[in-house]
Amino acid sequence: MPEIRNYTLNFGPQHPAAHGVLRMVLELDGEVVMRADPHIGLLHRGTEKLAEHKTFLQSVPYMDRLDYVSMMCNEHAYVMAIEKLLQIEVPIRAQYIRVLFDEITRILNHLLWIGAHALDVGAMTMFLYAFREREDLMDCYEAVSGARLHAAYYRPGGVYRDLPDSMPQYDLAKMPKHNAGDIKFMNSNRQGSMLDFIEDFTQRFPTYVDEYETLLTDNRIWKQRTVGIGVITPERALAKGLTGPMLRGSGVVWDIRKQQPYEVYDRLDFDIPVGVNGDCYDRYLIRMEEMRQSNRIMIQCVDWLRKNPGPVITQNHKIAPPNRESMKSNMEELIHHFKLFSEGMHVPAGEAYCAIEHPKGEFGIYLVSDGANKPYRLKIRAPGFAHMQAMDEMARGHMIADVVALMGTMDIVFGEIDR
């Protein structure tokens, strides 16, 4: 009888299901995974070290590039850590805007996740559907910050500027393949302010989620690929450092937005979905429900923001720049502006840890300042890092094709894992 040996397979780093650059060494017995050893760091850019050599404000755009599918949430944790050390208050309107965009970001993230996860498992259509809705939300990003992805919109002390009064519209001259009727139709929900556009989106979006669910929730192939795959008990999930939907999928009731509310989450009405079985299918259901709940939060924020105008960034000019007009006419403001953008702000010595409920889990920033104009140490606690670490335990005993489903359910993005 021939000797049967374990087979070692090198998965990635250039594999379409590796979600970027993951190299995984899989030890296989037939088609069953005996051990998975992820090799990460292929996208390591040293963000934390770079931040030590940049002023506090200059590091904001680096945060966008960590988890590059939920940009503003990364910025949020970073600016919150600075604000905590500075002990300043953020204007209430800015807090609502941040919550609004955090939830827009959550939907953006989950849409990309469901598209990529379904594509990995073999359902092409989801990807196309999800990107249709992402387009609208990225237009909101663009309208408010000028950039579709890397916004740099949250600033220490508030947000960069108030929401715009108009939405950018499609231009017939630049789109020769369309006729005037098409353009008019495409612009029909862009006639009012950005809040009108978001409101229109929130009215349409629940129907879209229903559409996604008709494609997947009762789909036999989808269930065969996800039900009972990657089961993790609540005890192991906690011990392994899992957070966010990965933890809630196992039935642990934990959401930082509810348990340790930041900004204005304690004033908003929303529910936290929790799973039962701790498998990929439960985590899928949770993320679908989270999109609906985010939609609910967005509606409440739009409503509040309509009624309550006000400042969106702190008036303390040691932290935030003065407005353009006063800078041009006032000596004091000019000096502030110059000092802020050359030397940067000084953050009092101390340390702070700020965590937010990022779409993927707990995203934390541990900031140590020695009183200089640059951070002394910036540690980024990325949720995906802990999730990736659990890969070995979750993949053992599963078939090789399930590894791809696991990677989908973990919502892996290498920008944040490798930092």
Add this chain to the structure above:
Amino acid sequence: MNTFLHGLANSLQNALAGKAFTLTERLDELTLVVRDTDWVSVALILRDHPDLRFEQLVDVCGMDYCDYGQGQWDGRRFAAVYHLLSVGLNQRVRVRVFAPDDDFPLVDSIVDIWPAANWYERECFDLYGIVFKGHDDLRRLLTDYGFIGHPFRKDFPLSGNVEMRYDPDQHRVIYQPVTVEERVLVPRTLREDSYSA
């Protein structure tokens, strides 16, 4: 200190009676500094004590204090900073453990207490060269295979020591000393306390 943190501080004081530690509160966060010799036993208490129940290790952060306050630091150079979370009791604590020897920083591993520590300790070793005693798989994690040095130490240059390029003569990728010059556009400055807002 708010009442909730006050209660947690009391629980910590009681649970850790007999150990050498300092407990400070700032910005609504509790920081515990423990001796490296006590660390494993303290970690067990933090996880298992009914009033503490820190069942989740959120983060491990390496620290190199040698430049702190531009040379005003007189304590030990390396430390590992742990962030713990109790999901059951909804509380957090930060624990700092200094490595006793600056030339060969060594801290006890807590992989057996919180399995999540595995990769965090590997990362910490990779970037700071802090060795975790008892960790059975302390390989580099984020840097390249065969990387030399610990890049996040304060004496490691931002631009690194070597760079990579394709050598057409040898038909392979080679390492060579870096050719980029490090530029500092905004110097690091310290100001008196009253300067910042």
